[in-house]
Structures are given as structure tokens and as C-alpha cells.
Amino acid sequence: MSHLRKRNAPIEPLSASNHNKAPAPLVGEDTTKRATIGLDVMTYEQLEEFGHELDAVRQRVLDDLGQADADYIRRVIKVQRVFDVLGRVGIFFPFFLPVFIAGIVCLAVAKILENMEIGHNVMHGQYDWMNDPVVDGKKYEWDNVAPAQDWKHGHNYIHHTYTNIHGMDRDIGYNMFRIDEAQPWYPSHRVNLPLAFLLMLFFEWGVMYHGIELDEYLGGRMSKSEFQARKKRAWQKVRRQVVKDYVAFPLLAVPLIPFTSWWVPLAVLGANFVANILRNIWTFIIIFCGHFPAEVETFTEDEAQNETRGQWYLRQLLGSANISGSRPFHVMTGNLSYQVEHHLFPDIPARRYPEVAKDVHLLVEKYGLTYNSGRLSKQIGSVVRQLAVLGRKPSDPYKVGNSPESKALRREKREAEKAAREAMANA
Amino acid sequence: MGIVRKALASRPIAALTSPHTIDHYLDQIHPMLAVQHVRARVVDVVHETGVASTVVLRPNGAWTGFKPGQHVEFGVEVDGKRRVRVFSVSSSARRKDGLFSVSVKAHPDGYVSQYLHNALAPRTLIHLSPADGDFVLPDVIPDDLLLLSGGSGITPVMSMLRTLRDTGHSGRVTFLHYARSREDEMFSEELDELAASLDFVRLVRVYTREPEAGAELTGRFDLVHLKHLEVDPTSTLSYVCGPAGLIASVRDTYDELGAAEQLRMEYFKVPTVDLDAEDATGTLTFDDSGIETDNSGSTILEQAEAAGLTPEFGCRMGVCNTCALKKNHGAVRHVITGEVSASTDETVKICVHVPVGDVNVAL
Numbered sequence: 001m002s003h004l005r006k007r008n009a010p011i012e013p014l015s016a017s018n019h020n021k022a023p024a025p026l027v028g029e030d031t032t033k034r035a036t037i038g039l040d041v042m043t044y045e046q047l048e049e050f051g052h053e054l055d056a057v058r059q060r061v062l063d064d065l066g067q068a069d070a071d072y073i074r075r076v077i078k079v080q081r082v083f084d085v086l087g088r089v090g091i092f093f094p095f096f097l098p099v100f101i102a103g104i105v106c107l108a109v110a111k112i113l114e115n116m117e118i119g120h121n122v123m124h125g126q127y128d129w130m131n132d133p134v135v136d137g138k139k140y141e142w143d144n145v146a147p148a149q150d151w152k153h154g155h156n157y158i159h160h161t162y163t164n165i166h167g168m169d170r171d172i173g174y175n176m177f178r179i180d181e182a183q184p185w186y187p188s189h190r191v192n193l194p195l196a197f198l199l200m201l202f203f204e205w206g207v208m209y210h211g212i213e214l215d216e217y218l219g220g221r222m223s224k225s226e227f228q229a230r231k232k233r234a235w236q237k238v239r240r241q242v243v244k245d246y247v248a249f250p251l252l253a254v255p256l257i258p259f260t261s262w263w264v265p266l267a268v269l270g271a272n273f274v275a276n277i278l279r280n281i282w283t284f285i286i287i288f289c290g291h292f293p294a295e296v297e298t299f300t301e302d303e304a305q306n307e308t309r310g311q312w313y314l315r316q317l318l319g320s321a322n323i324s325g326s327r328p329f330h331v332m333t334g335n336l337s338y339q340v341e342h343h344l345f346p347d348i349p350a351r352r353y354p355e356v357a358k359d360v361h362l363l364v365e366k367y368g369l370t371y372n373s374g375r376l377s378k379q380i381g382s383v384v385r386q387l388a389v390l391g392r393k394p395s396d397p398y399k400v401g402n403s404p405e406s407k408a409l410r411r412e413k414r415e416a417e418k419a420a421r422e423a424m425a426n427a
Numbered sequence: 428m429g430i431v432r433k434a435l436a437s438r439p440i441a442a443l444t445s446p447h448t449i450d451h452y453l454d455q456i457h458p459m460l461a462v463q464h465v466r467a468r469v470v471d472v473v474h475e476t477g478v479a480s481t482v483v484l485r486p487n488g489a490w491t492g493f494k495p496g497q498h499v500e501f502g503v504e505v506d507g508k509r510r511v512r513v514f515s516v517s518s519s520a521r522r523k524d525g526l527f528s529v530s531v532k533a534h535p536d537g538y539v540s541q542y543l544h545n546a547l548a549p550r551t552l553i554h555l556s557p558a559d560g561d562f563v564l565p566d567v568i569p570d571d572l573l574l575l576s577g578g579s580g581i582t583p584v585m586s587m588l589r590t591l592r593d594t595g596h597s598g599r600v601t602f603l604h605y606a607r608s609r610e611d612e613m614f615s616e617e618l619d620e621l622a623a624s625l626d627f628v629r630l631v632r633v634y635t636r637e638p639e640a641g642a643e644l645t646g647r648f649d650l651v652h653l654k655h656l657e658v659d660p661t662s663t664l665s666y667v668c669g670p671a672g673l674i675a676s677v678r679d680t681y682d683e684l685g686a687a688e689q690l691r692m693e694y695f696k697v698p699t700v701d702l703d704a705e706d707a708t709g710t711l712t713f714d715d716s717g718i719e720t721d722n723s724g725s726t727i728l729e730q731a732e733a734a735g736l737t738p739e740f741g742c743r744m745g746v747c748n749t750c751a752l753k754k755n756h757g758a759v760r761h762v763i764t765g766e767v768s769a770s771t772d773e774t775v776k777i778c779v780h781v782p783v784g785d786v787n788v789a790l
Contacts, residue, residue: 025742055763062764070507081455125748131502131509131773134451138751138774141446157741157749240445248442309744346746 025161025312026168028305035307037299038314042367050367051310054344057359061348069349070130076117076331077134083110087275092253094267095260104271108278109332114143115283116334121350123152128347144204147237150211150230160346164291164298164319171291172298174199174206175215178390179292179383182300185394186401192391193384196288203280208234245272282332285380286323290339293321293382295372316343317364321372322357323379330354340371432488435462458552459487465555470526472547479532479579479613480544481517484553485525493527493558495520495586496666496693500772501529502554505542509554511771512539513756515582515668515693516558519589530613532579538769562668562693564590569664570598575648575677577605577669581613583693584666592625600628601658605648605673608637629656648673650680660686668693709784714755716790726762727777731790738777738790745779752777757786 026035038047083106090103119142121127127135141148154170162168166182173179177196178189199206212234217227249272250265257264297318304315323329323337330337330353338353341360348356364371374382397405398413434440435449444452453460459468467484474480482501493499493516502511517530533544564587572591574584581604588602606612612632622630631643633652638645644652653660660681667677667690674692681690707724713736720734728750731738741749745763751774758769759780767783768775777788 025744025746059764062766065507067507070504077451078455081452085452123748125751125774125776128748128751128774130507131511131770132504134454136774137748138753143446152747153741153749157747160747161742161744237446240442243442244445248439252443312744347748 026165026301026304026307028301031306033306035305035311036303037307037311041369042314044308046367047308047310047314049310050363051308051313053363054313054360055309057356057363058345058348061345061352061356065129065349069127069351070132072351073118073122073127073130073135073349076113080110080113080118083107083113088249091249091268091271091275092256092264094264094271100267100271104275104278107271107275108282111143111275111279112282112332115279116286116336117331117350118142118334119144119148120334120336123148124156125347126349141237143241144207145234145238145241146204146208146211147233149233150213151207154211154213156346160343162304163316163343164296165304165315166298166300168301170210170213170215174210176206177387179386180298181390181399182298183390184401184406185390185399187393189391190393192387196387200281200284201277203284204276208238245269245276285376286333286336288383289323289376289379290321290336290342291319292386293372293374293379294386295370295382296321313344314369316340317360317369317371319343321374321379323376324373325376329376340373432462461487461489463489465489465557467553467555469547469549469551469553471549472543473528474544475530475613476615477532477610477612478544479530480547481528481530482543482547482553483518483526483528484555486527486555490555491557493520494563495590496563496583497558497560498583499529499558500556501539503539503542503547503551504554505538509770510539510542511554511773512537513771515586517582517585517589519586519593521590521593530579530582530585532613560693562666562691565664568596568598571658571663572598572600573653573658573660573663573665574600574602575604575665575667575669575673577648577673578607578611579613580667580669580673580693581606583668585614587666588621588628591628592621596627598627601656601663602628602630603652603656604630604632605635605669606632608634609639631656648676648680650684653680660684660689663689664691665689666691666693707782709757709782709786711782712785712787713790714787722782722784722786724781726779726781727759727775727786727788730782731777731788736790740778743778745776748776750776750778753789754780755787755789758783759786 034044042050087103087105087107087110090099090106093099093103119140122135122140123137123142125137128137133139137152144151159169159171164172166172166180173183176199177192178185212227212230213222214227216222217224246269250269253265253268299315299319304311307315317340320339320343322340323333325333325337335350335353336342338350338357341353341356342350344360345353345356361371363369394400397403398409400406435453440449448463450461450464453462459466465486467486467490469482470485471483472480473483495516498513498515500511501514502509504510514529514531516527518526518528531540531543533540562583568591574587576584584602588600591600604612604618609615612618612634618630618632621628633644633646634642635647644655661684665681667674671694674694678687678690678692681687707722709722710719711722711727711730712719713731713734716736718734718736720730723730723733725733728738728740728743738752739749741747745761754773754775756771758767759775760767760783762779762781777790
């Protein structure tokens, strides 16, 4: 090994080494200042204990991972592949409507299972412990126009680390909607609801666009080369997905024309289009219901700086919402109906969330916390109401985007705070 | 099968199955049906003398064979987790029945080698890599050959010897093997037979701890041993495989004689995990960038950054999986859970894993 260059590593401050606690995800400039998340309901000591208890819950599951979890994900993959093949075959029978429709439904179910219970969860690294390349989060590519790499950056890292922190979590309203009181209102928010409806239909394209992070590039927070690389990856993935659904499979139907009719390839294309839209609608609903019902809390950078692990957990708990339902429903949501548990433990296999939820409930009761859960209809209603109500121009000028009035108000508030701080320092 | 295999691996098929591969679908029909993934069924597990086992395997169509001396990554699933280790192929490359075997000595700390020895049953599915390695016999085999091995390092040279037997080799082969004792030796009975039946091979075994009465040679490797066997290192193509100590002394001997050109070496080591070690030990190697550092005891991510690398990372708390990468070999400990894992070729999050001893990562 003499050809290797040798460089030794000093141990850095703020290191995860030699102690059993990883550093806080958001570190402020002033590291002596403590985060204030949860202080309205808990003391720092309680937050610490809360963190340890959740760590223990996680550890219990990790120690118990084994054959049953491996069998489960492989069974889901098997079922998904069967639906996929059935769907792909079914849509070649447009002249026999029941089979054609069943084909579309099977294909949509296959795409939903692939995106939710398999793709989303595998890409979180939930099954990396199996050491099986088929379910390796690093290698997995999903059936969606958003390239896995950029989605994982925006979702696994940004969204799951800085969950619901304004200015950091780009998933709050996806830079399109006003879904939270603390977001400033802009005139474009008048179309909150119709825009959300459009996004619902073409959700995978929205996810792809979100992953390119055009806003970060335009804001000067991303280099041009990085942006170009994202565009290139997205373009490649889009091409592959479009070729498969709208070129390759319709082409396969061309040889059928002499036996059937000229429009069969078009029907195959249309079936793929509809299946994609059905999948989009479903994923959009589950994701919006997991984060945007009215009672879900959001946070400021200031509150979250230098938070402890307990506070990180608490932020995940308060920032997510569950949807109650039957077991097949949970599987179809990728167990993201257990959004709270998913946010507490994003990297443990999703099939464990129902069992983990019991422990979380006990802790929520013990510390008197709120746990947002409800039927799908209730959560959808809440999201729609949020979009509708928050889309209207607020009477409070402070909440209006870039108007001169709101700017002046904000400046005033900043100055008042500064004066108060100085007064404190002088006193 | 060739045409079907090619067709299934073609671009039009890939366009239809994107973003997955055809193997992901074939897998659901039958696990041995795979275009790219090499898999095998265990045909038999033969307990060799001592604590070693030979696992006889029937590979699927994706297996393209091996050259004697090469090794494979051998992945077996235990309790939902695929454990991967690298083993040398021990069988002849000229076997007529299409089977091949790996031979493994059960190491007291070796999870997989213990499992193979004690629990592996016929019909178990094994995940393999294609055979790999440069420690192989040349296409044209010279008249004089020296095969030198120590301990379980015998497996690749055993494959060479068996292949030479099956190809009707006529040159002179000296086979010199060091083991602690006869009990500790693999393939003892077959070696006895080969010594008696093959006239082209001079087969000498040295038991370093418990020499047999009237042994031809005793003690550790020495130039005297080669002289006694009338091997001229400068003109004999030589292969040595075994523990680092043996290889070092053979290498030094060849260097001194100016015969380094003739020597082919393969290290053979079982990853050992020293959990009691308080201090950081060993070397952390960043394989892709060709950098190695003394393990400082901090996380792999921190050590990589300190060495001037810029690995991808995200949350730095083990949540987001951004920093996950392949650990080629060695053992790592999770800083939060304390769990130690030592599989070859497994994915680890480098922000929450510290190396235990020598570790090599794909970075």
C-alpha cells in the first residue's frame, strides 16, 4: 500500500466521535445560546429525557430488525411487480373495457406501491442494513420523473433535518403555496387552491422541478455547475420515464394494429398517462395531509438553533400529522400515514411505524404533548381550508409579502427588538 | 442461453423496465434466473479435516468462470442481512460438472466462516460476484513452478494444483505448504493422495508447531527450505499466499536474491474485530482517492474531511443517508447504537460510523 498518500486526521470540535450523541442539525453562530423549541410545554431536563426515551424506542426496533423485515419488503416488491406486469398487460386490451380499466388500476397501484412503500422508504436507507443491492438506498432509482439523487437531497437531508423551519425547509408550501400563517402573503397566493389542484395532477413533475432548485440558483445560493448538473440529471430521468411510458410501450402495441384497430397504441399511451395521474393524485394527497393540516406547527431558525436531540424529536412530532386508516391503506401510503413516526425515525423500516406509534403515544401522554392525527377526509378538509383561507390577502399588513407597508413594519419591529436588547445590556 | 441473455440485457428491454433492470423482474420468477447477477446454489458442504469447510456451488448462467487463484465475493443471507466475505475458489478450473467450490477455515471471530462451517445447508442461495484477482496462473504455464502457502492461504494454490492435475501438466511443480499442525491443515487426505499419485509435483508440508517425526523440513519459511527442494527463485515462477508474516519473509528472501520479478503474492486475512481496544488502531484507507490515514477514532466522515476529501454529507446525525457509501472491508462501530458491523461491501453512513481497526471505504 506504499503508493497511498498518507494524511492524518485531527479530531474536530463539534464532533460526533467518542460520545453517543450526534451534533445538532442546526448550529447557530452563538453556540452558547440554547434553542427554545418546546419550552412552552417542557423544561430542558424533560426535553433531554424525552430525547433519551425516543432514542430507546429507536434502539429497540434496530435491535429487533431481521428476517421478518427482509421478508416484508421482498413481499411488497413481489406484489408490486405482479401489479406492474398485470397492469402492463391489461392496458393492451383497450377493446375489452373491463380488462383495460383493471389494467390502468393495476398500473396505478404498482406505481403507488413503488413510489411510496418501496422507493421512498428504501431511499431513506431503511433497508440498507440488509446489504442487498436491490434495496440499497444509495443505488435505488424510482419510477418517477424526479431523479433519486436530487430528491434525496431535498427530502432526506433538507426536509428531514430542518423540518418545518421557515427559510430552511423548502417543503413548506414548496415555494408555491401559502400553507402556513407565518409565510408572507403574495398576490400569487390568490390562486393557492387551483394551483394546488394542478400540482396534484402533475405532482411528479412538481417534485422534479422542486429538486432542480431553480430558486436556490437564482438566489445565488447554488453554483452554476451544480445547477447544470441537476438539470442534466432531471433531463435524463425525464427522458427515460417518457420513453418508457409514452414511446416504448405504445410501440409494442403497433404490431397489434392489423388485428385490432389503429388507435390501440394511443390507448396504451393514454392508459399510462392516466395511471401516472392517479399515482400523482394519491401521493399528493398523502404528502399534503402529512404536513399541512391546520394544527401542524412550524418554527423559526432562531428557535431551532443549537437544539438538542430531544428538541429535534419534538420538532418532528409537532411538525407532522398522521392519517388513520386500515392496514392496506397504510401500505398504500408507504406507511406515511404514520408521518409522525416516520419523521421521528426516518431510517427504520416503515412497517415498524404502527408498533412504534404505541410507544410514541405513551410519551405524548406522559409529557402532555399534542399528536396530530385524523381521518383522511378530516385531514384533506383541513389542508383545503388552509389553502383557501391563507390564500386570501390577510388584513394584517405585517403578513403581506413585499409591500412597502409590511417592510416598514418589519423594520420597526427589528429596531424595537434591537433597542430592547441594548436596554437589557445597559441595565 | 447466450442469445436470450444478450436480448434480455439489451437497451430496448432496459427501456421497458426502466428505472429497474430485467433482473428485478426475473428475480420474482426464480432467484437463479438473472442476466447480470451471479448467484449459486449450495450443492454440498464438505467438512475438511480440522475446522475448515468446502462449499460446493452450482452457479447460474451469469457466472463466467474463474482462473485458478482468483477469489469471489460470497454473500449469504442470515436473518435478513446479507453477509459478504471474500473467499478464494479452491476447485479445479477444469471441473466437468460446471460446479466450483470455495474452502473456508472457520475463524473463531468470523461470523460467516463459522456459519458456513456449522449451519450452511444445501440448496441455500448464494450471491456471488464474478471471479476477480490477478493472483492467477499465466496462460502459458512455465516448466518450473513454486506454489507456497501458509494456513488457509492454501485455497487458491490448491485450485492451481488441481487445475494443473486436470490439464495434464508435465512441468515441475513444487508445492510447499506451512500449517501449524496436521489437525490445522486443510485438504490433508487429498494432499496425501496427490503426493502419492502425481509425479510432476513435489509436495512438502511443514508443520511449524507440531512437526511430524522424520519431517523433511521444519520451522518457518527459510531460504534453506527452497535450497533443500532445489528451487531456484530467480528462474521459478512463484506464488505465495498466506498470513502477512509468511508473505513478508518470502518477499524479503526474493528481494535479496533479486528474484522479485518471479514472485506473485496474495495476502490472506480474516477481518478481526478487537472490541476491547480503547484507543483507535489501524489504518483508514480511502480507496478511490488513494489516501490512507492512521485511524484517529473520529467518524469516517470527519477523518475524510481532515484528510482533505470532500465527501457528500447532510445532517451529520445519521438521519438523512446522504453520506452513505460502500465500505469495502473492515469493521465499523455506530457511534449512537454502538453496533459493530464487519461485512465486506456494505453500505454505511460515514457520519455516524467510526472505524475499528483497518477499514477501507470507497471514497
